[in-house]
Amino acid sequence: MKRLLIPLVSAGLSAAIVATPASAQPHWATDNLTPKPADAYGAAAFWLDANGAALRKATQYTSVDSQDVPKLVSSQSKGAPDGKPGMTGPTTTAKATTSKNVNLPKTIGKVFFLDGGGHYRWCSATSIQSRNRNLVATAGHCVFENGKDDVYDKWVFVPGYYQGKAPWGVYVGAYAYTAYDLDTYDDYDGDYAFVAVHNGFSLAGEKDVTRREYKEWVGDKWLRPREITHEEFVKCQLNLGECWSQGQGEPSLVGPDHPDAVLEKVEVAKGTYDAARTGRGQGFKFGEPVVEQLTKTQWEAYKGPGAKGTGPDKLGNYTVVHYYTQRWVKPDSGRRYFEAHWVVGVAKDMGRLGDVVGGQGFSWNQPLNQPVTAFGYPRDLHPNGDRQFTGVTPKWCAGKTGTKTYQVNTFKVETHQVLKCSMTGGADGGPWLLKYNNGKRTGYVNGVTSMFHDNDENGRIDYISSAVFDGETADVYNKANYQATKSIVSPKGELLQ
Incomplete structure (x- = not known):
């Protein structure tokens, strides 16, 4: 294969340099x-x-x-x-x-x-x-x-x-x-x-894991809520951060020890979350921040209180981090109840x-x-x-x-x-x-x-x-x-x- 020669820019270059072969x-x-x-x-x-x-x-x-x-x-x-x-x-x-x-x-x-x-x-x-x-x-x-x-x-x-x-x-x-x-x-x-x-690798589906496994997982992962009954919710409340209620309107606020109290999560800005205490009570932190994966279009259109990333992360995802605090309320007929499912995406090594x-x-x-x-x-x-x-x-x-x-x-x-x-x-x-x-x-x-x-x-x-x-x-x-x-x-x- 031939070499393309770069013209010399100075006549003062030494003969030794001129004589150096392109090879x-x-x-x-x-x-x-x-x-x-x-x-x-x-x-x-x-x-x-x-x-x-x-x-x-x-x-x-x-x-x-x-x-x-x-x-x-x-x-x-x-x-x-x-x-x-x-x-x-x-x-x-x-x-x-x-x-x-x-x-x-x-x-x-x-x-x-x-x-x-x-x-x-x-x-x-x-x-x-x-x-x-x-x-x-x-x-x-x-x-x-x-x-x-x-x-x-x-x-x-x-x-x-x-x-x-x-x-x-x-x-x-x-x-x-x-x-x-x-x-x-x-x-x-x-x-x-x-x-x-x-x-090589292929994507091999997903599986439910514990919160600890979810936190330690370094591949794709996401939180997927599952709706449950009120009875299931009452049993779940012992595990703070794993279940919550949602509803329309503003219910009556009560203390966490009220016999009819149910836990709701309220999305807040990162600063509010960081300033909140850890434990059980009105305005306290609700679990760990949740990372949501979005398409680029969804990410660009997002206007909520969550913290948007600056662009795609190392896995190519556009993300928003959501922060929640606790709210203890007396339930009404419009309440719905949810339990967190921690899900990870599994890949398969093809060799x-x-x-x-x-x-x-x-x-x-x-x-x-x-x-x-x-x-x-x-x-x-x-x-x-x-x-x-x-x-x-x-x-x-x-x-x-x-x-x-x-x-x-x-x-x-x-x-x-x-x-x-x-x-x-x-x-x-x-x-x-x-x-x-x-x-x-x-x-x-x-x-x-x-x-x-x-x-x-x-x-x-x-x-x-x-x-x-x-x-x-x-x-x-x-x-x-x-x-x-x-x-x-x-x-x-x-x-x-």
Whole structure:
């Protein structure tokens, strides 16, 4: 891969500096995504909440405008390797689904993230073999924000994604690796990325717990009131803070020892709560503050006495904290009675990505004109406005790559490999698998879809292109290959610290 040269700004620079070879620069660049378990849990919960609503809301992300696809120009190069060819073998798991006469691998799926404008986006990707069974291969522009020297937010991989479902869990990106030239110069000859992901997890429902367990729980949790009878309420009053009454109008205030007294809670401002005493009596504190989780719209519209947070918390929730004091009243016929139920959301650790869905092999410095099978989730229109794909299910193309490499001047590309294929944007990041075995559903990742081209100018995509995987790509892969990650939920389903 070539290096872009930065012009010298002073003629007085020493000859030694001028003579320093560009190869002294590293071949790879790395950035953190969400390495901390709490942040990773929040990113996954963001996408899984409300039965995958955010996943379904996401739209395809692509490197090019479908109405203005770039032209390919032959470089007349046969893609001479920069070292010896190499391969790392795949790992396999159980059989996956079938599309016509091609067995779709379990390893492929979508990556989801928030782009620089806060839009919900997705690209295509695959699990790839690695030392720690935790690596995802995709396009660099699906991880690193062009021209921003930064990575996208809430980045996750969902293998086998289908209509908001994550059948094998959600895997949150921890550490991203890409070519130095892409990260530094937006040079699409290095448009690939390898992302080390945490163990996958899924949301496994909820359960009632004691107040103490609720207080100690570090995952999702909430207070859910349950209506009870007056008789149940009388028994419950012995446990201050676990039950209360509600009603319309202003009842007669009485003391806590009045034979007909019932306990009500009254929401107050934080300052009033903080100034109140602890114990039994009018105006005393009523239990612990209660955190309510809201949607962003609900949170923005909230006008009550509770204390609003400044934005989403570490789990991605918008919250209001409610504070209550006691009020002892003589009940009337309009009173209703409630008991607190302390509820926690339980997550399930799915294990390492490669153990769950397997991982494709990896190859570099292979000759051009090789048969490959490319997979992805295309969604964009063709340049002529035709919508051929939905982005819901994965598609594929098979054939030999071109005999020569191609240039795309607008993206600083000098040596892309090409494949005749009509997949459109959304297939970005999908793997090009060399030596694909239809029975085992495995091959060797020898490229990832980077760009789309209408080379005969008939208004339809007819070629896709990828960076050539060479020795520098192998260097980037090797760096990612040794990156360790971890589980983000405990065996009992709560967030690990």
